[in-house]
Amino acid sequence: MVKITYIEADGRSYEIEAPEGWSLMEAAFHNGVEGIEAECGGACNCATCHVYIDENYLDKLPPIGPTEEEMLECTAAERRPNSRLSCQIELTAELDGMVVDLPETQI
Amino acid sequence: MSDAGIVIVGSGHAGLSTAETLRRRGYPGRVRLVGDEAGLPYQRPPLSKQFLKGEWDETRLIQRNAEFYVKHDIELIQGHRVIGVDPDHYSLELDSGEQLTWDKLVLTTGSRLKRLPVPGEGAEGVYYLRTLAQAKALRAALTDVTRVVVIGGGFIGLEATAAFVDAGKQVCVLNGADTLLPRAASALVARYMASLHQARGVQIENGIAVAAINAHNGRVLDVALQDGRTFPADIVLVGIGVEPDATLAEAAGLKCKDGVLIDELCRTSAPDILAAGDCARFRHPLYHRLVRLESIQNAIEQGKHVAATLLGDSEPYAAVPWFWSDQYDTKLQIAGLADGHDLEVIRGDEQGGSFSVFCYARRRLLAVESINAPADHMISRRLIQSAISPTADDAANPNFNLRDLL
Ligand SMILES: Cc1cc2nc3c(=O)[nH]c(=O)nc-3n(C[C@H](O)[C@H](O)[C@H](O)COP(=O)(O)OP(=O)(O)OC[C@H]3O[C@@H](n4cnc5c(N)ncnc54)[C@H](O)[C@@H]3O)c2cc1C
Ligand code: FES
Numbered sequence: 001m002v003k004i005t006y007i008e009a010d011g012r013s014y015e016i017e018a019p020e021g022w023s024l025m026e027a028a029f030h031n032g033v034e035g036i037e038a039e040c041g042g043a044c045n046c047a048t049c050h051v052y053i054d055e056n057y058l059d060k061l062p063p064i065g066p067t068e069e070e071m072l073e074c075t076a077a078e079r080r081p082n083s084r085l086s087c088q089i090e091l092t093a094e095l096d097g098m099v100v101d102l103p104e105t106q107i
Numbered sequence: 108m109s110d111a112g113i114v115i116v117g118s119g120h121a122g123l124s125t126a127e128t129l130r131r132r133g134y135p136g137r138v139r140l141v142g143d144e145a146g147l148p149y150q151r152p153p154l155s156k157q158f159l160k161g162e163w164d165e166t167r168l169i170q171r172n173a174e175f176y177v178k179h180d181i182e183l184i185q186g187h188r189v190i191g192v193d194p195d196h197y198s199l200e201l202d203s204g205e206q207l208t209w210d211k212l213v214l215t216t217g218s219r220l221k222r223l224p225v226p227g228e229g230a231e232g233v234y235y236l237r238t239l240a241q242a243k244a245l246r247a248a249l250t251d252v253t254r255v256v257v258i259g260g261g262f263i264g265l266e267a268t269a270a271f272v273d274a275g276k277q278v279c280v281l282n283g284a285d286t287l288l289p290r291a292a293s294a295l296v297a298r299y300m301a302s303l304h305q306a307r308g309v310q311i312e313n314g315i316a317v318a319a320i321n322a323h324n325g326r327v328l329d330v331a332l333q334d335g336r337t338f339p340a341d342i343v344l345v346g347i348g349v350e351p352d353a354t355l356a357e358a359a360g361l362k363c364k365d366g367v368l369i370d371e372l373c374r375t376s377a378p379d380i381l382a383a384g385d386c387a388r389f390r391h392p393l394y395h396r397l398v399r400l401e402s403i404q405n406a407i408e409q410g411k412h413v414a415a416t417l418l419g420d421s422e423p424y425a426a427v428p429w430f431w432s433d434q435y436d437t438k439l440q441i442a443g444l445a446d447g448h449d450l451e452v453i454r455g456d457e458q459g460g461s462f463s464v465f466c467y468a469r470r471r472l473l474a475v476e477s478i479n480a481p482a483d484h485m486i487s488r489r490l491i492q493s494a495i496s497p498t499a500d501d502a503a504n505p506n507f508n509l510r511d512l513l
Contacts, residue, residue: 026167032175034131039407041150045431045440047485067438067481074485 002027002091006051008035009104018091024100025049025087035102042087044068048106049086050075054099058082061089077103112137113417114199114209116189116355118148120403121384122215123170124410130179132418138181139207143188144238147173152403154242155266156433160273161246168239192359194377213413214356214367214375214382218349218401223258227320232327232342236263237349245344252341253277256330258317260287262432264346265300269434272307279310279338281330283347286313291430293451293464296439296476303437312338351386351399364388366399371423372416373409381416383409392425393491394444394473402430427492429484440484443474443491452499455480463487465502472496489513 001017006028008014018027028036037048044067053061061084064072068088072079086100113129115122118140126140142148149168157163176183188202198208220235222228234245245267255271257264260282271278280287286297301311316333320343329337351366362368362376366388373381373389384406388399408426415421430441437460448466455462463483466474472495475487486509490497493513501507 022167030169030172030175032127032171032178039404040431041152041403043152043156043431043433043438045438045481067479070480070482071485073482 002093002096004028004091004095004097005099006033006035007099007101008033009102020091020093022091023087024051024089024091024095025085027091028086033102035106036086037106038087040087044071044085044088047071047075047085050077050103050106051084051086052080052101052103053082053084054101055082057095057098060092060094064088075103076105076107109208109210110137111197111208111210112139113211113213114139114141114207115213115215116141116192116199117215117217117384117386118142118144118183118185119215119217119384120151120406121217121410121413122213123148124407125213125215125383125413126181127171127179128411128414129417130181132414132420134414134418136210139184139209140181141184141187141189141201141207143186143202144240145186146239147171147176147183147185149239151237154239155236155263155270158242159236159246159267159270165239165243189355192355192380194359194361194380197379210379211417212380213417214380214386215384215406215410215413216352216355216386217406218385219352220345221348221350223317223320223345223347225317225319227322227327228345230320230322230327231325232322232340233320234342234344236267236344236346245342248342249274249276254339254341255279256281256338256340256343257346258330258343259346259348260284260289260311260313261346261348262288262291264344265304266432266434267344267346268304268309272304272309273435277308278304279340280304280312281315281317281332281338282311282313283315283317284313287311290446292439292441293445293448293466293476295451295453295457295464296478299457299478300434300437300439303435307435349385349401351388353386356380356382356386364397368397371425372421373413373424374416381413383413389424391428391444392423393427393494398428398444400428402428404429425492427488429488438477438479438481440477440481441474442477442484442487443472445474445476448473450499452502454483454502455505465497465499467496467499470496470499472502483509486510486513
């Protein structure tokens with residue numbers, strides 16, 4: 001299991017454990033983290049699973065693919081250097097303990 | 108108002124979205140979500156994609172975990188069908204015989220499959236795909252078959268075709284219409300999708316009429332067409348579309364017309380009964396006509412609207428419809444509704460497999476279908492929402508930045 005902390009824009013936080021192989025979006029979605037909408041259920045079609053990643057973990061993530069790159073240009077909240085779409089990040093043991101900030105809005 | 112609260116019938120995408128939004132926005136009363144499928148509410152789109160391909164297991168389809176419903180005090184009544192609604196007495200009856208009362212009722216009963224009206228349709232080896240139970244049965248059947256016949260050239264048939272091909276099956280698509288995706292896509296996109304499948308060895312027969320499914324010892328043998336041809340099949344998947352499930356609404360005397368009619372705040376013709384999702388038909392302010400949508404976007408957003416109306420804080424529903432379909436490595440995304448278009452303009456590189464088709468009617472942009480062009484899709488949604496139509500020349504010009512119009 002991989003432990004992730006999600007922090008909502010209003011400061012509320014959730015500590016969630018999810019199996020390796022799931023996406024960073026799914027772990028949040030199953031547990032009802034509100035700041036992730038994930039309308040398309042992880043198909044990289046909606047950009048409503050936008051998150052800001054803890055800088056210390058950025059280089060442990062898979063690179064941004066071409067579809068994610070285009071979708072990140074269209075997020076509702078501003079794109080920052082640490083912006084990612086959480087459905088495109090698979091949980092691995094290396095990500096254990098990661099903290100993820102959620103944007104003000106997804107839509 | 109009594110303490111009966113809100114009862115939602117149908118725990119699919121629209122029903123769950125309604126329940127969740129009520130809680131997120133602080134509704135203090137009782138919320139009950141009734142559904143006739145067993146288990147926790149799950150996502151449908153992956154059934155014909157990741158799940159059918161065997162990439163995802165069942166737990167990944169589940170929307171929210173069991174604790175979520177407890178934490179948010181959403182009472183799930185799963186595995187029970189509502190068999191009748193009495194609008195005058197604010198009550199409904201479950202198939203168990205139990206009566207529930209409600210202050211407000213929400214119908215999110217979705218769609219039901221159209222059955223193929225030919226002899227042999229019930230033979231062993233004939234599958235349909237709408238529910239998790241059906242997807243599980245189909246997935247299990249795939250292990251020892253080689254030849255699959257798919258009847259229907261719509262999204263679900265084609266997504267399943269892609270999954271079958273990936274699993275090494277020999278697939279033939281028998282399509283009643285003259286092109287694939289007849290109501291859903293432009294001619295250009297339909298042709299492109301056909302070429303994707305054909306390049307992988309899929310046989311596509313358009314404009315056919317199925318006469319019968321022949322069986323031997325109760326098990327499917329082949330599919331016979333009215334023109335006399337037969338197509339051998341180890342299994343058959345029927346995907347010829349759905350119709351709105353408005354059974355309850357019709358029986359309760361609510362106004363229906365190929366779906367439950369709702370107004371811009373998602374209210375039906377009966378007081379205190381609302382509806383959303385696949386089962387509902389409404390006048391879309393961007394298209395000025397009655398529409399019924401079969402999409403996740405509409406189910407989720409209309410569900411949110413229902414919740415807002417129930418909380419007395421709603422604005423007319425005017426969201427741009429959008430939809431996606433993933434087949435092989437190709438991502439098709441559709442913004443808007445293309446029906447009635449008179450002009451198709453290509454932006455991008457059709458040969459290179461990354462382009463969009465802009466569909467216009469009398470110079471007004473109605474819809475944009477994007478193949479592996481997600482930025483076009485996202486920008487198009489905003490253009491359509493704001494009723495901005497790029498000229499055909501600008502749309503076709505890859506050096507013209509569409510964002511500049513926003
Ligand atoms: C295989 C498949 C793939 C799809 N892929 C996509 C996609 O990629 N993108 C996209 O946008 N859309 C897709 N769709 C369409 C999308 O799933 C539907 O538009 C969406 O599920 C509609 O949500 P809904 O809540 O209105 O209805 P549903 O999800 O159909 O839910 C309705 C629920 O109500 C239940 N119900 C009905 N009557 C009663 C009753 N009397 N009592 C109790 N329960 C009842 C039904 O059993 C069902 O569980 C797909 C659909 C399928 C089947
Ligand atoms: S869930 Fe839709 S893009 Fe990530």
